[in-house]
Amino acid sequence: MHTISFSEGTLLTPWKPGPNPHPSGPVFVSVTDFLARSQQEWLEIYRAGDELAQAWPIMQGAVGLWFWGRPGEHRGGSVSVWQTESDMRRFVRWPKHTEIVRAWRGRVGIGLDSWQAERFDADEILTRAGDTIESPHRHAA
Template sequence: MPHILRSTQWQGGPAARTVGTGAEVVVGVTEFVTHRPWSTLSVGAAGLRLRRTWPLTPGAVGMWLWVDMGPRMNRSGSITVWTAHEHLLGFVARPDHRRIVSDHRDRGTLRSAAWTAPFTSPAALRESAWRLVSKTAPWPASSG
């Protein structure tokens, strides 16, 4: 069975209306690979719960959640867009986010990457991030 990557639709955040074309934004990609495929469901459910409160985060421009529907179905993650690195770090430090990371720490391996890019459209940003998700581009050596 081939891998089928699925993602949610773009969900705009509070800063989506204030970011103009050409403005520099921060794109963040996370990938969580579970040790056991049956753990993927609880990780995905936690991501969906976090997605409900995500639009309240200052500096949030937009996001997608994604899942690999391959034979093992053990990869999932997010693509997020922020107005500045400080806002991305503020989200990572939120108690609800830290709790999810802590709850799933021993269930798999997390890696992430972030870079700045000019904002042209959500679709263009997703396309560049999707290269990591789809494994058509290598993850940066500094991803952790």
């Protein structure tokens, strides 16, 4: 299990494995950072993410995922790990995902970070994801 700790007030859900939780070789990591205008919006975004995560165990190319949140700042998001960038992009184009994105477009701030990791190492991934999580929210360009 991971040994990374984030600052006080940051919540991290347990690892939710995808259909390929033990990949060999490189993986693609995506970190999302949502900034809501209120606690109510933050909870709605969390529920939408949780609804998407119900399909996670069968999501093609998914290695696994953590949700993170800073309720006191109305911020949260996910750290998702994929076999390839193409797998992540297929998820982004998934109709259920695009429907949620359209519903929230312009209502919340969104920040993103992504990278190719040499291998799946939870501590290394969470350490780098922490750079996004621990930084003040920046809106994506």
